[in-house]
Amino acid sequence: MKPFTIHSGLVAPLDRANVDTDAIIPKQFLKSIKRTGFGPNAFDEWRYLDRGEPGMDNNLRPINPDFVLNKDRYKNSSILLARENFGCGSSREHAPWALEDYGFRSVIAPSFADIFFNNCFKNGILPIVLSAEIVDRLFVEVDKHIGYKLEINLEDQIITTPDGQVYQFEVDGFRKHCLLNGLDDIGLTMQHLKKIQIFEENHKKSQPWLFN
Amino acid sequence: MSLIFLCNSEILETSTETVSILEKMMSKTLYDKLFDSHVVHEENGTALLYIDRHLVHEVTSPQAFEGLKISGRKLWRVNSILAVPDHNVPTTDRRSGIADPISRLQVETLDANCSDFGVTEFKMNDMRQGIVHVIGPEQGATLPGMTVVCGDSHTSTHGAFGALAHGIGTSEVEHVMATQCLVQKKSKSMSVAIEGELLPGVTAKDIALAVIGRIGTAGGTGFAIEFSGTAVVGLSMEGRMTLCNMAIEAGARAGLVAVDQTTIDYIKGRPFAPRADQWDEAVNYWRTLHSDKDSTFDSVVTIDANSIKPQVTWGTSPEMVVSIDDTVPDPKNAKSEVQRKDWERALHYMGLEANTPIDQIKIDKVFIGSCTNSRIEDLREAAKVVSGRKVSPIIKLAMVVPGSGLVKAQAEKEGLDKIFIEAGFEWREPGCSMCLGMNADKLESGERCASTSNRNFEGRQGPGGRTHLVSPAMAAAAAVAGHFVDVRKLIG
């Protein structure tokens, strides 16, 4: 996993509440057995005017000029600004895979759905919760200034705006540690191998039917 | 003397108080009990939780198996895993296999991974194949007191058994495969009590939708919801599964119902249930799986069962729901600017006018199925409405997709298939089907569907498709009428 330390990037505003993972990556692309290559189909139904299918050459497809990510000013954005309950619905990790592959390193919203929030951390994406008021303010700012960038500093847990405004954000200590260092969860858990074995032995004694 | 007496009585008082505080401290919610009894290790509020049952399907597992192979890791406990293909399987004749090559590859990849790693799998043509959340309980592979995970958000279904069950992402699937553990933070707890008796024609699905309508799709975010109250106690296991299934639609990763005799009776005799010599001990333990009397929840919601009418969603989020005798809401009445825009967008997508009475909305297709409503009881409820009636000629397609091969066989034994077929329904093979349309079953753009599934998101059942979530009885009634109708008028 790519570590996340300090990231400065262009912000794209996705002004909708309850953006679900079906919208982030539609089901037909879930048939892939790979982890990569989902970026061109992120937000497929909003982004293109035709119906997307796996295997299509996405460069030849008609794009929807009204969709925000297709606007020139948001090309190469790497921070997504969104509304409440972002990432609700299906648990598909293909959603953060698609966002990461597209080039997003962070999503900022007033709230996130649990599973999506969790999946982001496993893929080097930092989901940031800011109050609805601050998010509102950022939407206004982004709209006003072409080329609007934010700097996200995970170590200090701050976001800095172009005019020097600083917003503090919360992040769980363990997740922060893993993200800062690009650590793989499985390796970390393996350090507790003995404990797992002991737990399992006791568990088997008290509820043997679980091990039939 | 008096001084000593005073001291004694003081001590006495303090100690009774201490006892009651201690009791309070020791009294646990069902969620606490399940979580605490699986903690392997804890550090700064993050726990390593031992996982008892891991259910696997073809969509969210290939990358996890691949990850294991690449890093040369093994499965920690192979008999904790039960695998089944369900999302991509065709619901029509299967003898010729899967026509779509990409779907086929995904199912074949699951078959190959299961055989490479020695995992028990119910393959596509196995009688026991079905939707992962239907077959787990059906096999007795979901048991009270377990931790259950699956790379699928509707894993919350299994909480109906007093098990701690939640959906996980693919990285976590790989993590559980390799370590039998999940890195997890404790959720907050919410009690949703449905008190009183349900009105006739009102089902678990209506409770679920009414709860989501009340608390919103993010209302349960960060919580584990325990459903309780007389109406919930009165539900069958099928009904409890429907309710817990939709906990995720309220934002909660886990839904729970306490264990009682209904739970225990359901499990008895199922293939993966405890053996006869383990049974009594298991049951004794399971009977402790309820929230203690004095336990406290972080949030409490109480709903009067009597106030719940048959529900119909009108928009593109499960919280956009009203009763059958209501009208489509007017964005003018939205609570905020964000909500107003959301409602307008939803109305536009759904092709609906504000203030239209729900029972005037005509439909094109009817889908009875999905992990929410494809169990035997669901099919019985729908068949009761359909019996002796015909699907309206304006309906292009009405289909019933049983949740598993065993549900299908049971329904056929009871003659339900004939009732459906005679009425004009198609009777299909088990799988996820048009719940998300990864196989050939989809809505065309602009088509409107009465669906017993769980998500009415844009494009969920097919690009441009319009989904209205309802109970099986309401879907059956809509099929007969050609538009939504209060099922209570049909069952009298």
Ligand code: SF4
């Ligand atoms: S039936 Fe629908 S919701 Fe349930 S597991 Fe299948 S696709 Fe997911």
